[in-house]
Amino acid sequence: MNAFSMYAARESGLHSLHPLTKILMTLLLVAAGLALPGNWTGYFIVVFIIFPLAFWGRVFLNLLSTTWKVSLPFAISVILIQSFFWGEGTPIFEIGVLSPKWEGAMFAAVSMGKIILVMSGFLLFSMTTRPDTLMITLKQAGVPSSIAYIIVTTLQIVPSFQRKALTILDAQRSRGLETEGNLYVRARAFIPIILPLVLGSLMEVEERAIAIESRGFNSGKKETSLIEIPDTPLQKVIRRVILFGIFAFIVFGVLWRL
Amino acid sequence: MFENIKKEFSTRTLVLIPIAIAINIAIGELVVRLKLPVYLDSIGTVLVGAIAGPWAGALTGGLANLIWGLFNPFAAPFFYVAAAIGLMAGLAGKRGAFQNETPRWVSVVVGAVFVFSLTLFILAFINASTDETGYTSYPSMGQLFSQYIVAFIAAILIGAAIGYFLLQKGGYAGMWGLITGVIAAIISAPTAAYVFGGVTGAGTDLLVAAFRASGGGILASVLAQGSVSDPFDKMLSFMVVWLIVRSLPARFTSR
Amino acid sequence: MAFVILKDLAYQYPSSTGLVLENISLQIQEGEFVSIIGPNGAGKSTLCYALAGFVPHFFKGEISGEVEVDGRKSSESTLDEWALNVGLAFQNPFNQISGAKYTVFEEIAFGLENIGVPRDEMKKRVEDAMSLTGISDLADRSPYSLSGGQQQRVALTSILVMRPRLLVLDEPTSQMDPVGTREVFGVVRKMAEEGMTVVMVEHKVEWIANFADRVIALKDGQILIEGKPNEVLTSDLLIENGFGISRYTSAAREARKRGLWKKEKLPVTLDEAVEGFKS
Ligand SMILES: Nc1ncnc2c1ncn2[C@@H]1O[C@H](COP(=O)(O)OP(=O)(O)OP(=O)(O)O)[C@@H](O)[C@H]1O
Ligand SMILES: [Mg+2]
Numbered sequence: 001m002n003a004f005s006m007y008a009a010r011e012s013g014l015h016s017l018h019p020l021t022k023i024l025m026t027l028l029l030v031a032a033g034l035a036l037p038g039n040w041t042g043y044f045i046v047v048f049i050i051f052p053l054a055f056w057g058r059v060f061l062n063l064l065s066t067t068w069k070v071s072l073p074f075a076i077s078v079i080l081i082q083s084f085f086w087g088e089g090t091p092i093f094e095i096g097v098l099s100p101k102w103e104g105a106m107f108a109a110v111s112m113g114k115i116i117l118v119m120s121g122f123l124l125f126s127m128t129t130r131p132d133t134l135m136i137t138l139k140q141a142g143v144p145s146s147i148a149y150i151i152v153t154t155l156q157i158v159p160s161f162q163r164k165a166l167t168i169l170d171a172q173r174s175r176g177l178e179t180e181g182n183l184y185v186r187a188r189a190f191i192p193i194i195l196p197l198v199l200g201s202l203m204e205v206e207e208r209a210i211a212i213e214s215r216g217f218n219s220g221k222k223e224t225s226l227i228e229i230p231d232t233p234l235q236k237v238i239r240r241v242i243l244f245g246i247f248a249f250i251v252f253g254v255l256w257r258l
Numbered sequence: 259m260f261e262n263i264k265k266e267f268s269t270r271t272l273v274l275i276p277i278a279i280a281i282n283i284a285i286g287e288l289v290v291r292l293k294l295p296v297y298l299d300s301i302g303t304v305l306v307g308a309i310a311g312p313w314a315g316a317l318t319g320g321l322a323n324l325i326w327g328l329f330n331p332f333a334a335p336f337f338y339v340a341a342a343i344g345l346m347a348g349l350a351g352k353r354g355a356f357q358n359e360t361p362r363w364v365s366v367v368v369g370a371v372f373v374f375s376l377t378l379f380i381l382a383f384i385n386a387s388t389d390e391t392g393y394t395s396y397p398s399m400g401q402l403f404s405q406y407i408v409a410f411i412a413a414i415l416i417g418a419a420i421g422y423f424l425l426q427k428g429g430y431a432g433m434w435g436l437i438t439g440v441i442a443a444i445i446s447a448p449t450a451a452y453v454f455g456g457v458t459g460a461g462t463d464l465l466v467a468a469f470r471a472s473g474g475g476i477l478a479s480v481l482a483q484g485s486v487s488d489p490f491d492k493m494l495s496f497m498v499v500w501l502i503v504r505s506l507p508a509r510f511t512s513r
Numbered sequence: 514m515a516f517v518i519l520k521d522l523a524y525q526y527p528s529s530t531g532l533v534l535e536n537i538s539l540q541i542q543e544g545e546f547v548s549i550i551g552p553n554g555a556g557k558s559t560l561c562y563a564l565a566g567f568v569p570h571f572f573k574g575e576i577s578g579e580v581e582v583d584g585r586k587s588s589e590s591t592l593d594e595w596a597l598n599v600g601l602a603f604q605n606p607f608n609q610i611s612g613a614k615y616t617v618f619e620e621i622a623f624g625l626e627n628i629g630v631p632r633d634e635m636k637k638r639v640e641d642a643m644s645l646t647g648i649s650d651l652a653d654r655s656p657y658s659l660s661g662g663q664q665q666r667v668a669l670t671s672i673l674v675m676r677p678r679l680l681v682l683d684e685p686t687s688q689m690d691p692v693g694t695r696e697v698f699g700v701v702r703k704m705a706e707e708g709m710t711v712v713m714v715e716h717k718v719e720w721i722a723n724f725a726d727r728v729i730a731l732k733d734g735q736i737l738i739e740g741k742p743n744e745v746l747t748s749d750l751l752i753e754n755g756f757g758i759s760r761y762t763s764a765a766r767e768a769r770k771r772g773l774w775k776k777e778k779l780p781v782t783l784d785e786a787v788e789g790f791k792s
Pocket of ligand 2: 557558559683
């Protein structure tokens with residue numbers, strides 16, 4: 001599958017869960033991590049719940065490396081900024097005016113925990129859920145089908161646009177367009193590359209619209225779906241429990257902070 | 259009202275939106291590849307606003323960030339900012355900002371006024387003083403003018419030059435872009451400050467840090483950073499869309 | 514009464530300066546297979562859009578005259594209702610991929626999902642349509658991974674599966690090899706035999722001569738000549754107006770000048786040519 005998505009096709013128990021079960025599960029973990037007291041709860045949930053789930057879904061390494069890649073720049077930024085600009089505190093070292101503080105670094109580490117939790121939770125969900133089954137689920141849950149169409153189509157066409165942009169870049173280069181050099185040179189290269197890309201794709205809009213209209217896109221009839229999303233009575237029960245859990249965590253989180 | 263919104267979401271628009279989001283992503287990557295010091299990752303969103311209208315623009319922006327959030331969850335909380343950008347582009351489009359040419363002197367005025375206000379804002383920020391009780395007082399305009407008169411004159415000249423050479427005949431579109439950028443900076447600041455502690459992992463973090471070092475609170479520093487980088491970025495995006503719309507064949511715009 | 518009736522149809526796009534279609538009057542019987550030929554810009558695609566309701570409902574612009582299918586006027590119908598009866602497939606296959614589906618099978622089912630066909634019936638109809646057009650082996654491929662010709666077949670199948678009463682095809686074989694083209698003409702012929710009315714824009718005149726019931730030659734938005742394939746495709750009018758004609762026709766014309774072609778009728782296909790030279 002050459003689509004623009006995080007989905008990793010595997011045979012696993014996690015993959016075969018109903019998308020709604022998975023998204024509620026993700027929300028439950030996030031709610032727990034944000035509501036429960038304790039500085040390290042986020043990390044705890046990531047290591048002891050999300051990682052095992054990722055093993056079950058056979059995407060552990062995938063999840064680890066993606067979470068790492070996405071959060072690294074953020075982590076570096078947070079740690080540097082919080083430690084160097086922390087007011088009063090215990091200095092880690094002092095060189096002239098530079099004196100990062102332990103308290104700032106700790107604060108950064110604590111807030112990173114929450115962010116890594118949210119991130120890895122949603123990444124795990126994207127990796128184990130086919131975008132189209134997610135959309136069918138959302139449609140059944142009342143999301144307008146036009147929104148679902150937009151999301152799935154976007155995921156499908158992005159790779160072809162990335163390729164198109166590179167093709168045009170190469171083509172313009174071979175016609176002598178300079179794309180290296182000082183800022184002025186590079187900025188001037190921008191327009192000749194994007195104009196063909198954008199104009200070309202706008203020309204397609206009309207035909208694409210005609211094509212789907214010919215296939216009853218606007219028929220106004222109640223849609224059916226080819227793909228059946230397997231669900232079990234057990235999952236239905238579990239979803240109710242999870243929903244209650246999310247609610248409980250939110251209430252707890254609010255009360256506890258008051 | 260409701261009928262108008264429905265009309266905006268024709269099948270054409272529904273087909274256009276995924277293409278626009280793909281354009282956002284492809285151009286965003288191209289900018290990185292060309293090492294340009296801007297984002298320009300909302301050109302598709304602005305384009306939908308310009309062609310299809312404010313609600314379609316808003317939906318495009320919002321969905322773009324939510325979809326991007328599947329890959330990088332940092333983007334998702336800012337979906338409402340992207341939606342506002344699309345909405346503003348739509349309003350600009352309704353007022354002909356992308357179709358019309360403006361005389362160059364208008365562009366000069368737009369550029370000058372903008373860089374002047376930006377300078378005023380930043381100088382006021384740098385010169386603010388916080389007393390022991392935590393009350394922040396800002397210097398008066400008169401004080402600033404007498405102290406930094408050279409800086410203000412330079413700002414006006416630079417702004418005028420930007421208007422003349424960069425905005426050229428797209429002054430109106432550029433102005434809408436600047437306004438949109440200011441709004442984006444203001445409404446994104448709370449999320450950036452309170453959800454992410456003022457850090458986004460991008461190069462602009464340094465700017466935030468610099469403002470904080472000069473004594474600003476976290477919200478104010480994020481806001482100051484945003485007002486420096488967002489308006490310029492959105493001005494360029496609106497200008498690019500202005501160029502695109504003007505190169506479209508008549509069969510596209512005569513609707 | 515004729516199944517398709519065009520009465521004095523004239524049309525102009527919002528941005529075009531003159532009429533793109535003019536004075537088009539035409540009747541097509543149910544189950545007839547009509548082919549349209551014409552040079553670039555003649556208005557063939559526009560005529561297809563008019564039959565499929567996109568002119569004027571989608572493109573707006575100024576229209577006069579009537580388009581009637583099965584006793585209903587397009588001007589009094591909505592595009593969505595119209596699309597249930599009239600199916601359109603066109604030249605560029607890439608733009609006909611919905612983008613919302615991951616496999617060819619799902620892609621072909623897209624239209625049936627939209628009109629609410631129950632799942633079991635949907636599967637059956639998709640399978641039948643795919644075996645009809647000979648693409649059953651592509652079922653699990655991504656539509657984006659196919660060749661142009663294969664994508665064109667998917668586009669055709671995606672419309673056939675909707676079982677329109679009138680099928681409008683605008684250059685559906687432009688990216689196909691001769692084998693593929695032959696198969697598509699065969700499928701279309703078969704559908705016509707089963708009662709589907711077909712209008713197909715094509716350049717490949719030899720195939721038209723073999724399969725179509727009638728040919729309409731369009732030029733500058735007007736009908737230049739229409740009639741039985743053999744009569745139209747060999748008429749002098751076509752050559753005078755710069756249409757592409759079959760190489761067998763041109764060969765036989767040359768031959769006739771030198772007294773080598775004796776028959777009154779000129780050939781369009783190889784078989785006719787061989788037949789004629791033999792006698
Ligand atoms: N959407 C449109 N808006 C304005 N003018 C159009 C539009 N589509 C086509 N035209 C013009 O209408 C005329 C007829 O075009 P049409 O596409 O119907 O011709 P065609 O016979 O299909 O040609 P081709 O062989 O190139 O497919 C042309 O002059 C074309 O430029
Ligand atoms: Mg055509």
